[in-house]
Amino acid sequence: MAGDSTVNFNLLHRTCKLVVLLCLLHISVTVVFYVRSLDIRFAFAQNQQTRNAVTQLNPGRTTLEPEPEGPADRADEKKAPELPPQEEKAGEPEKTLEKCPETSPLLVGPLRVEFNIPVTLEQTKDENPNLQRGGRFRPKDCVALQKVAIIIPFRNRDEHLKFWLYYLHPILQRQQLDYGVYVINQGGSEIFNRAKLLNVGYAEALKEYDYDCFVFSDVDLIPMDDRNTYKCFSQPRHLSVSMDKFGFRLPYNQYFGGVSSMSKEQYLKINGFPNNYWGWGGEDDDIYNRLASSGMSISRPSGEVGKCRMIRHQRDKQNDPNPQRFDRIAHTRETMHKDGIKSLSYKVLKTEKFPLFTKITVDVGKP
Ligand code: UDH
Numbered sequence: 001m002a003g004d005s006t007v008n009f010n011l012l013h014r015t016c017k018l019v020v021l022l023c024l025l026h027i028s029v030t031v032v033f034y035v036r037s038l039d040i041r042f043a044f045a046q047n048q049q050t051r052n053a054v055t056q057l058n059p060g061r062t063t064l065e066p067e068p069e070g071p072a073d074r075a076d077e078k079k080a081p082e083l084p085p086q087e088e089k090a091g092e093p094e095k096t097l098e099k100c101p102e103t104s105p106l107l108v109g110p111l112r113v114e115f116n117i118p119v120t121l122e123q124t125k126d127e128n129p130n131l132q133r134g135g136r137f138r139p140k141d142c143v144a145l146q147k148v149a150i151i152i153p154f155r156n157r158d159e160h161l162k163f164w165l166y167y168l169h170p171i172l173q174r175q176q177l178d179y180g181v182y183v184i185n186q187g188g189s190e191i192f193n194r195a196k197l198l199n200v201g202y203a204e205a206l207k208e209y210d211y212d213c214f215v216f217s218d219v220d221l222i223p224m225d226d227r228n229t230y231k232c233f234s235q236p237r238h239l240s241v242s243m244d245k246f247g248f249r250l251p252y253n254q255y256f257g258g259v260s261s262m263s264k265e266q267y268l269k270i271n272g273f274p275n276n277y278w279g280w281g282g283e284d285d286d287i288y289n290r291l292a293s294s295g296m297s298i299s300r301p302s303g304e305v306g307k308c309r310m311i312r313h314q315r316d317k318q319n320d321p322n323p324q325r326f327d328r329i330a331h332t333r334e335t336m337h338k339d340g341i342k343s344l345s346y347k348v349l350k351t352e353k354f355p356l357f358t359k360i361t362v363d364v365g366k367p
């Protein structure tokens, strides 16, 4: 009897030990997996929201963009005067940086874009610590393939600009561009002239740095996919191809409004943009006509990659539809060589360097 209970006790003791050991093993495996999942979630959050992501989440990702490149290989021609030299750490031998890859490994694809919660400039500034004064950036670890000036025609749209800066700065940094943001503000209260402001942006940006690519963007358009790279291609590029307000499709085939990009050569080939479209409409069709009559075609991302949202708004003061626009677009071929960047005249009233953008206020005259 006593022998039996000793055997039972020993058996029970050993079983308990085994159970405790199994529990310990289970707990350690759980802890290891939990810690690893934290790492992955952290990396994901960084890529989603920031801003200057350095984590390589998708090293092998390819874009859906159908076409290869424009003026790519000239990034080392001239250095930005006001940006610090790349990758120079005290005590370390100077390293020659390689070119950034054709497709940035930092891209994450589709993005959530919403306008119901306001954003502040302060918040955007804090979340983008690698930006230089005036809204300038270049990648730290590689030489960008293009130097891109982003030109925004502007008057009295501060709320839209805050959203634009909040969403675009992280995207542009993930796209590994050497870029600067120029807000061209029409001074005074004369009738608005979008295309002329874009010409001013081109001229003013070039005074500051040797940009080889120009992206022209309305202040109220936000891309919904960071694979829609804000750079130049072998043909002029239309980037806002799939806007929510048009049911995520083109309103018509020749539509070239919203966001577009052109290399310096492409822009000069069409003598820039018209200066005489005062008020709303037609200037983008004139630009399309210029491109077509100069033998160029339009490059576009796919409808999926080119999705974007527009911030809803009322018609602005002093930007009513231009009654002359139909007549003007019927004569682009004859007028384009006289009216454009070669005949541009304006007066800079003020240049302000903010942390997130350069604001140039100009007098563009009146009709
Ligand atoms: N812009 C300004 N201030 C103005 C006018 C235009 O900043 O007073 C700029 C801004 O970058 C804007 C772009 O010029 O995104 C194009 O002008 P727009 O937004 O007026 O053109 P859109 O075709 O709107 O987007 C037309 C008016 C729609 C009224 C709809 C009423 N429901």
Ligand code: NGS
Binding pocket: 251, 257, 280, 281, 282, 283, 284, 285, 325, 326, 329
């Ligand atoms: C066309 C305008 C374009 C304009 C486009 C989209 O009719 O300038 O509509 O306008 N052309 C002419 O008027 C000749 S939108 O729906 O965005 O307001 O960009």
